[in-house]
Amino acid sequence: MSRWKVSxxxxxxxxxxxxxxxAPGRFVLDEQxxxxxAEAEIDPDELVRDAAASCPSxxxxxxxADTGQPVDLDQ
Amino acid sequence: MTIDSSPVxxxxxxxGQPVPEIRTISGGRPVFxxxxxxxxxxxxxxxxxxxxxxxxxQRFSRALAVAPGQARPGFEMFAAGSINGTDPxxxxxxxxxxxxxxxxxxxxxxxxxxxxxxxxxxxxxxxRPQPTDLVAGFSLPLPAxxxxxxxxxxxxxxxxxxxxxxxxxxxxxxxxxxxxTALAELYGYFGALIxxxxxxxxxxxISGLIAAxxxxxxxxxxxxxxxxxxxxxxxxxxxxxxxxxxxxxxFDHPGQVAKLRADPGLIPAAxxxxxxxxxxGSLPPARVTTEDVQLGGVTIPxxxxxxxxFGTANRDPSVFTDPGRFDVTRDAASHLTFGAGVHHxxxxxxxxxxxxxxxxxxxxxxxxxxxxxPAGDLEFKPGMAIHSLRELPVRWGEP
Numbered sequence: 001m002s003r004w005k006v007s008x009x010x011x012x013x014x015x016x017x018x019x020x021x022x023a024p025g026r027f028v029l030d031e032q033x034x035x036x037x038a039e040a041e042i043d044p045d046e047l048v049r050d051a052a053a054s055c056p057s058x059x060x061x062x063x064x065a066d067t068g069q070p071v072d073l074d075q
Numbered sequence: 076m077t078i079d080s081s082p083v084x085x086x087x088x089x090x091g092q093p094v095p096e097i098r099t100i101s102g103g104r105p106v107f108x109x110x111x112x113x114x115x116x117x118x119x120x121x122x123x124x125x126x127x128x129x130x131x132x133q134r135f136s137r138a139l140a141v142a143p144g145q146a147r148p149g150f151e152m153f154a155a156g157s158i159n160g161t162d163p164x165x166x167x168x169x170x171x172x173x174x175x176x177x178x179x180x181x182x183x184x185x186x187x188x189x190x191x192x193x194x195x196x197x198x199x200x201x202x203r204p205q206p207t208d209l210v211a212g213f214s215l216p217l218p219a220x221x222x223x224x225x226x227x228x229x230x231x232x233x234x235x236x237x238x239x240x241x242x243x244x245x246x247x248x249x250x251x252x253x254x255x256t257a258l259a260e261l262y263g264y265f266g267a268l269i270x271x272x273x274x275x276x277x278x279x280x281i282s283g284l285i286a287a288x289x290x291x292x293x294x295x296x297x298x299x300x301x302x303x304x305x306x307x308x309x310x311x312x313x314x315x316x317x318x319x320x321x322x323x324x325x326f327d328h329p330g331q332v333a334k335l336r337a338d339p340g341l342i343p344a345a346x347x348x349x350x351x352x353x354x355x356g357s358l359p360p361a362r363v364t365t366e367d368v369q370l371g372g373v374t375i376p377x378x379x380x381x382x383x384x385f386g387t388a389n390r391d392p393s394v395f396t397d398p399g400r401f402d403v404t405r406d407a408a409s410h411l412t413f414g415a416g417v418h419h420x421x422x423x424x425x426x427x428x429x430x431x432x433x434x435x436x437x438x439x440x441x442x443x444x445x446x447x448x449p450a451g452d453l454e455f456k457p458g459m460a461i462h463s464l465r466e467l468p469v470r471w472g473e474p
Contacts, residue, residue: 014179014408015408053171053174054170054417055174056177
């Protein structure tokens with residue numbers, strides 16, 4: 001199974017920390033409380049998928065590292 | 076440290092009362108045991124970083140806090156099993172069903188409709204003789220109408236379920252039977268509405284949830300009913316009283332109102348500062364520790380109630396410069412009024428749009444808006460979760 005690339009658009013992050021709470025260790029908040037991935041590429045992780053699906057500002061992007069296609073969040 | 080030291084008495088201030096200096100009560104301790112007005116013992120957590128940690132760290136459970144026998148009277152009694160009273164993974168499953176309807180993007184698309192409701196309500200108020208009650212005429216019908224339209228609840232039923240919401244959210248000294256009766260009636264109402272929508276689906280949230288249940292078995296019938304009640308009630312007293320309390324604050328700061336009139340572009344920042352500064356409620360949703368947790372120099376044992384005091388986070392001088400100063404031009408967006416972590420307010424973006432359009436309308440269209448009675452005559456409903464104003468008589472125009 002191919003790996004996922006994780007990114008967070010800090011311009012639309014609203015600092016809900018939903019991702020930090022849902023997927024411990026996968027996201028970190030910076031000084032302005034904006035989120036970013038702890039690692040830019042990860043093995044598939046259902047909690048990270050949940051975090052992306054639950055983000056209130058849809059700031060988290062998950063793409064298949066091989067194909068560049070978005071990962072289906074609705075699973 | 077000692078965990079058997081006698082707890083501090085904690086009596087939250089109502090609006091208009093001086094806020095008790097938390098450092099005085101706590102003896103300078105950031106995390107301390109306290110006896111709440113209802114006699115419960117809880118650990119009170121203060122300061123931005125500590126409050127945020129409680130909200131984000133899964134060792135602090137919402138499900139345990141609202142388990143039968145644990146929940147405080149009032150709205151906590153019906154939180155069990157809802158998105159407001161579960162932990163991951165149950166919480167994640169339920170929240171994902173509604174998260175997409177409340178994203179920043181989806182809510183932004185509703186803004187023109189919110190603006191239109193704001194204008195209709197102001198038009199109607201302007202036709203009535205002054206003084207007029209802003210609670211009945213504006214602050215309550217605005218969020219009620221918006222959430223009803225999203226859910227697919229007939230607007231004509233607003234008054235009826237406002238009465239239920241009032242009973243459930245309101246007075247914590249109220250007879251528990253009365254709250255349970257209101258809850259049963261609200262469940263019954265939604266049970267019937269769900270059957271109507273099941274027969275004739277529409278383009279609304281209830282129909283979407285019914286499809287998630289019937290087509291994909293993603294939630295139970297009970298969860299479906301509870302979800303509808305949670306969304307309806309969650310969108311009511313909160314936004315309404317944030318409007319009321321914000322106006323009371325603005326009435327005392329005419330210079331700040333003048334800035335908003337001169338530059339309406341300041342309104343989004345002002346809404347964040349109002350969210351930071353206004354104390355909407357006194358007692359936050361509790362958590363219960365799942366294991367011993369070290370926090371603020373103490374060990375909170377497993378199984379104990381913990382209350383993150385949002386107000387102390389929002390007035391933490393290490394995050395907000397001169398936190399006691401109300402300033403609509405400051406960047407206050409990192410306030411914790413909507414919480415953080417998995418229970419970050421589902422309706423946060425909707426509330427922001429409603430509040431922005433509400434103040435754009437009130438400040439722009441009703442110059443000179445002011446209290447029509449002495450502030451001391453305003454009456455708050457008893458209850459600690461939300462400081463709910465019974466009436467807000469106002470005037471506007473030339474004095």
